[in-house]
Amino acid sequence: MIYSLIIITSQMTRFGASSSNCRCDQNFYFETNYGGISVSCLGCNTGQIQSLDGYRCVNPLEPDCPGIKLDIDESGLPLDSFRCLECNSTTSRPGENSCQSCRPFIFAENDNQDITCDNFESGGFVFFENSNIPNNLNSNFPNPTESWLFKEFSLAAYRMCQIAERRNVTACQFLANMWTLNLYSQDALMNDPDNKLVNLFSMENQTAPWLIYPIGLNEYKNQYSSNGIDSQFLTLKLTGKCANSQLELITVEHDLWGGFKRAGPFDITNLQLCNFNQRLNQPNSAPFTITNLFTKCTVSIQRLFEFSDSTETIFYDLYLKFGNGSQVLPLPVNIKQVNQPSNSIYRRFFLFETASSKKSQESKSDYIRFAKSVKLIINHLNRDQAQIYPPIIEIEYDFAKRDEQRMVDLSFEIKYLMDTQSYQQTFFIVFGILAGLAFLWSIIRTWNWNQRAARIILDLVSIFKFFMFLIGSIPNCIILVLSGLSIFWFIIFKSQTSAALFAPQPDQEKIFATFLIIAFVLKLLDLLYLTLLQTSYDIFFIDWEKARYDDKSEKNVLPPINSLNDNFVLKQQVEKQNSISCWRTILIANKWNTFQTMRKTSTAIQMILVIFFLKVLGFESYARTDCEFKKGDNSEYAPYSFILRVGIGSIIFIGVELLQILFYTLFYSRCIQDEIGNFADFCSVSNISVLLLTHSRFGYYIHGRSPTGISDTSFFNLKQGLSKEESDLTFKRGLEMSSDHQIFSAIFPIKLVKEYSKIMTPIIMNSSRFDSKDTFSINKFDNKMLAYTQLNNFFKDFLNNVRLKFIFVYCEF
Template sequence: MYGEDESYVVLYRKKIDIAYSLNENSQYNYLNIIAMKTDPLGNVRGYSDLYSQWMLPCPTIRKASGSNLLKFSVDYRHRCTVGAKQLYSESETVIFEPFIKYIDDDSKDSTPVLHTVPTLVKGNLVHFNKDSDVNTWQLIKRFYLFDKTSGISNVNGVQVIKYFRYAKYIEIRIRIRRKGKGERSKIYPPLFIVHYAELSEDDVNVDVNVNMEFAITYELDGASMVNGMEIAVGSISAFGILYTILQTWSYSRRLGILGFDAFTILQFFIFACGNLANSFFIVSFGASSYSFIINKMQKVVYMLPPTKKDEYVIQTYIIVAFSLKIFEVLAINWKQINVDISFIDWEKPNQPLLEIGIKTPSKTNLKAEAPKSFWRPYFVANEWNEIQTMRKISLPLHLVACIFALEVFGASSWTRVGVQVDSNRSTEFITSPAYQLAASGLIFLSLYSIQLMLSLFLYERYIKNAILDFMDVCSIANVSLLILDAPLHGYYLHGRSIHATCETDARGLQPGLPYRAFSIRCTPDFRLYFSRLSTHMVINGVKWQWQHHMSTADDRPNLDSSATAGLNSARKSSGRSSRREDSDMAGNGLPSVINHREQAAKLINKFLTAFLDHALEDLDYEVREKHFLERIFDIELMDEGNYKTLFLYNTSGDSQSFQRTIWYGQEWTLVTFDLYLFCLVQITTGSYVVAALVTAVVWKFLEMCRQYAGKKNLAKKTLVDERFLI
């Protein structure tokens, strides 16, 4: 037994002056721990290696790993369950005194040196060593695995078991020196930690199951990553909040809000959730990957696997990241299924009809259209409905590839705590949740990048590009697409033919302009006209009161009475046919409702075509290229004194604007959601297959909900009969 005040000195003594190696061919790649065996009377019975049958408490461990148990820097854990009768009958009382055997570098004759290994007894059967303070520990030099002496008495020649004491948990804790010159890969004296438990005679007779465990763990001075992760989260989150402020400012301008209100605060919260989720995941995944790569490639011990505290923090960050990402994904889908969408039919009628009295402030009259073939808008609507939930990759194919890489090809074995990356599938070597995160994340992102590049540069370029195909369909059908995702912001896809009919090539919005997709920054005047006409399209529905998201009347340009009167007259001055339809609606029900909705659609189409043809003097627009900052941060740098609607095009991509209203344009948000979910389920359940299945089920559920709601919104906003949408 050591003295009461010797614990710290014994545990941090630098007597073992040998540098162990991570090279498997080196003789110092293993720790050589032996034990002197004595019986209860003090008779020496010889020496035993650690992995021999006399040293380890689990009978099954003797055939498990042999000398690989003490491979340097590799954690090990083995659990077993043994019947009480078997344990009692096969055990004997042997006292062990452990030593570590090595050859001192300063020794001239290579004489082996034995250094005593201290033992710490803990558990419910002892009343000391409860504190975590090393200075209060009482260390000893010897221990036993089974006690069949003190708790067993002989009554009339019959053994009576009062208690049978055994070591239910043994841990060899090895601490690696880190500080100081030349201290790399050197160790302090190892420490045996033993927990004892007892069995009664009834337990032995009933043959209860006894759980036993043996572990080898390595520690490194000052190796915790918690402080670094906390600093990294704070730094990255600060940039995330700054970007959140920029996003909120941009979106509030799209709403027409000049100050702060409850809706602005809600948008700030949603943007913050997405940015903070990315911050937490970047830190946890980055720390795990850094530790994983360094640990697998190091030749000298610079880093050990994350500690239990590190793993707890990493798992907490993953849970927080996924929880925050849920809000962002729900908010994006909610915006997409509530956009205002209109089809602008450029097809010329065969003959003019009655004039409809829609008068703008410039007294410009809009005329009604003759009946046109209905197949073109319906065809465009079906094509749009098909691409609403389309993504840049196939998620089921991606998840199958991940399972093959992790389970079939053995990449999951990388998570074993150790230096080399190998395909050893032994469950006895400890797997780190942090390494599971690193391995699953690296495989997920690597395979995703490969599939994404194949999709963008091979499949979409040479086989099929659904987005460009949709744009071509609009041009063939002579139909343009207007999408408003905010009161003062939206997207425009130009599909107008250069001729009166659709059987010809497409043209740009302006002569000489080859771009067809634009972002729109609306003026309050334009949105007011459009909103009032849109109310005709929903009979007995709830009108979108976008004015609640606008600035106060003092901050908006004044609309003169002629403008308001012109819009109000749209419902009254549509000629005899309009009055006849109103009468039919009052008397005949559904047919008149359909006529009313069709008439409202004609009004909107006439208004938008006149607007795009610059036929409305007080409602005009201009076209310009997006600035660099506008492209990078997805904002509009518009002068507040400019009361013209802006059509902004991006020279780097003709179809990049309106994609943000469908899943295809939100790929980063969706794939990070899939990644966070996959990693969370994996580190929680420990199964890559379960993680893939849960991710696939959640994706399919979201896709079905998004497709259903998007289809409803499309039918409602465009007046296309839902029964014709495939």
């Protein structure tokens, strides 16, 4: 049967026709005039097919040919039919157009082993099947699936790296990368009872990559602390802008397939996975400046997959140059998964990968593994010699599925750690000493209170007072010690020229923060108790103004309060005793209410100035863990330190407080206004004294008796009296006629206390129940007024008694 003819005509170049742009189907062949202008595809006869070169037809071969199909003989002459060339299964295997030797593709552990063409192939090589390393390493995901990368190349890489004499460097690097992708999981060694893989990548093996340390992280620290590096320790000296030129990071990088990428200086900011997002600013920071650094960003899982699919995975081996660059130290890497602490340390790490979860070369990965947290940890060793431990890299990996729609936090941190145990002990020792002194001071205050309160024996009230005094003293001790320690830490940390002191970490600051909270709570209780005490003090305003009587003989005729049963007599006595104006007393009482909140320093000004210095002028930035003494947002990636915050806050707060005290003492009270002196003058002009009873036998007294003896008078008489006083024609304003001292603290005799209680007890008992209907009834109101008059006369007589004035002690406010 002749097939229809298909003519393909095309314009050829003047150099002749070419069949390279034409191809006939299997049952057609080319016909050409070898330089003509046309090429034809002619059909083959029935039962024939196209030859290998496509220019003729040959008889087909049976489909079960175990070898290679050929249409030429050994001399290269064409044959009419295909023939089957069988390869020697021992030494060769079928190739595309010939038998190919197996020898270049077989790798045997023993050279004396017979080389045969086995059908067990891995990674483009044919191996014997007696391998003790699995060819499908578990990728260590929650739902392990067969990994194309591990299945196809793990065995080839292991066998090509296993024998030192035949070791392929690239195969060893690739095998190291696969174990790193598996996060050094022991699941990859389940068919390796002899630990051949561990021994292959141990630090003793000098011809393969070093991946795993034979000791744990804690033991590594202990050994270095005892022996150092060749009996040497790293020294961290600060030069210039807190930089250290003696220590430098260098890196050796490989790609996924074990190929060498580069070796050279390493920028620590490359470890920040946040930097792949162009919207984030990259911090300008360098390690070994004792500046703690912390960056954090939140990205979506899909954004991570987009970045990983378009970016090559790099494997890092980090080293530290020290001794002016003459020595190199490998840096250990502590690798752990989320919420799974690890004590093992390794050498190689990566930041992200998707290769280990691919099912085929063309497919996309099911999972992504990424470095969720990267930390460069530098521990302090010796303060006096500024020595440090070797830096340790701590990486915490997390994973996610490709179809997840969630956000993850990525962080990078440089942590300078030091043992703060000695500083904590110093804090406790100093606090213990001050607490002991506070205990003794509370005992003294309790004894003093018992004396002032006229208590002879120790009772429950005295014990309660002791605890309240102690509660008020302990916070002062805590704040004093904590402020002193924080100021010391702040000054030394910011001014040091060698690594003598690091900023404490948040977990190390918890003990100090706890004490500050305790101080706040205790001081709050103390203030509440002090407010309660101040609202329970007795205040009496003594009116020295003389009453105007028609019958002076009745001036002192005052029956006892218990015998006053006749309303008419009560009303008559009250009217006689209270015939003078009460407005002076009301004005003094009102002034006293506003005077109680007076302070030598202004709380509002204090807070405003402290916030102004910290926030507006930017002194708060000094509290960042940046060793440079600079302010501003240049160190925005350095986190704040609690200790440094307390230090700079204490310096500014104490400074502003001292400035206010100096301003009030040297200028305001002298040149503008003396609140206490003005109040005492106001009392003298009003002819009223103030008696404040804080205890049963103790209180304070402001002597306000007018030297003229009268204040409820006209403007003319008042002006005349003040003029005489200005001309020193009257007595002094003080309690003693020859003294100007008006403000005293006083201890009252028992007789005064008993008389005061005798007069006030009935009034207090009758006033314990509030009744709006009879509050201003004749009996109750007149009894109160009579009691006031009796107390006023009693205190005037008491103060006029010169023999009792020795109980008053002059107070200087």
